[in-house]
Amino acid sequence: MSELTANNYQKGDHFPARADPNILRVYYNQPCPFSERVRLVLTAKGIEHEKIAIKLRSKPEWFQSVNPSGKIPVIEFGADNRRLTESLVIADYLEAAFPDTRRLQPDDPYERANDRVFIEILLAAIFKIPFIYTVENLSENWSQIAATLKPVDILVAERRGNNKFLSGAGNVPNLVDYAVWPFIKAVPQIADIAGYDSDDYLRQELPAIHDYMGCMSSDPTVLQTEVIEDNECCVRRRHGFAKK
Numbered sequence: 001m002s003e004l005t006a007n008n009y010q011k012g013d014h015f016p017a018r019a020d021p022n023i024l025r026v027y028y029n030q031p032c033p034f035s036e037r038v039r040l041v042l043t044a045k046g047i048e049h050e051k052i053a054i055k056l057r058s059k060p061e062w063f064q065s066v067n068p069s070g071k072i073p074v075i076e077f078g079a080d081n082r083r084l085t086e087s088l089v090i091a092d093y094l095e096a097a098f099p100d101t102r103r104l105q106p107d108d109p110y111e112r113a114n115d116r117v118f119i120e121i122l123l124a125a126i127f128k129i130p131f132i133y134t135v136e137n138l139s140e141n142w143s144q145i146a147a148t149l150k151p152v153d154i155l156v157a158e159r160r161g162n163n164k165f166l167s168g169a170g171n172v173p174n175l176v177d178y179a180v181w182p183f184i185k186a187v188p189q190i191a192d193i194a195g196y197d198s199d200d201y202l203r204q205e206l207p208a209i210h211d212y213m214g215c216m217s218s219d220p221t222v223l224q225t226e227v228i229e230d231n232e233c234c235v236r237r238r239h240g241f242a243k244k
């Protein structure tokens with residue numbers, strides 16, 4: 001068992017009672033991009049939290065009562081163990097419940113709603129990339145994959161304009177960046193697995209994603225949020241993630 005999965009709770013494991021009701025808990029899994037969204041938001045906002053990793057292929061029996069849908073991420077908080085699921089719902093809750101922390105969403109309701117539309121459009125474009133999560137037959141199908149990567153690059157280019165981040169002006173990432181980053185960073189990974197030098201490939205074929213990767217990779221929140229040392233796509237494949 002790799003270090004990555006060694007501490008994951010799995011079938012037969014006891015339920016770890018929350019030691020401190022003042023500390024928010026997050027049920028997550030390292031390679032899950034939706035969980036990473038929530039972890040990025042928690043880090044960006046500086047919210048102290050306890051992490052409980054769940055082995056998805058062999059979930060502990062008690063996880064069914066934590067989230068009957070069986071999905072991560074889940075946050076749990078308060079003395080009465082309130083729970084919330086759905087990464088973007090959790091992000092909205094954290095923004096409202098921790099008003100004194102770094103703001104990640106615009107105050108203007110239209111801008112906020114527009115950001116949400118962009119997140120959904122970009123994610124839909126990423127999910128059109130064949131084999132991105134099964135990571136199989138990448139080189140054989142690369143021309144088909146390449147055709148679906150271009151629209152993602154165009155979306156990134158159009159949204160960023162001359163800014164560093166998808167958040168727009170201000171040169172600081174916001175929820176849009178943290179919501180899509182866990183998915184966008186799979187692009188160089190699949191290029192590498194397909195046998196390309198991802199840096200060269202992105203520079204030439206997907207210049208907006210290439211530039212954006214550079215900006216996000218040095219963001220302090222991204223750097224602070226625990227990352228997977230192993231090749232993430234391979235981890236995803238081992239965990240059997242399918243497109244959502």
Ligand SMILES: N[C@@H](CCC(=O)N[C@@H](CS)C(=O)NCC(=O)O)C(=O)O
Nearest residue numbers: 032034056070071072073086087244
């Ligand atoms: N729409 C959900 C999607 C969450 C999701 O699909 N999580 C996956 C892992 S990445 C999961 O828990 N799948 C359940 C399973 O594999 O059994 C969100 O935004 O939080």
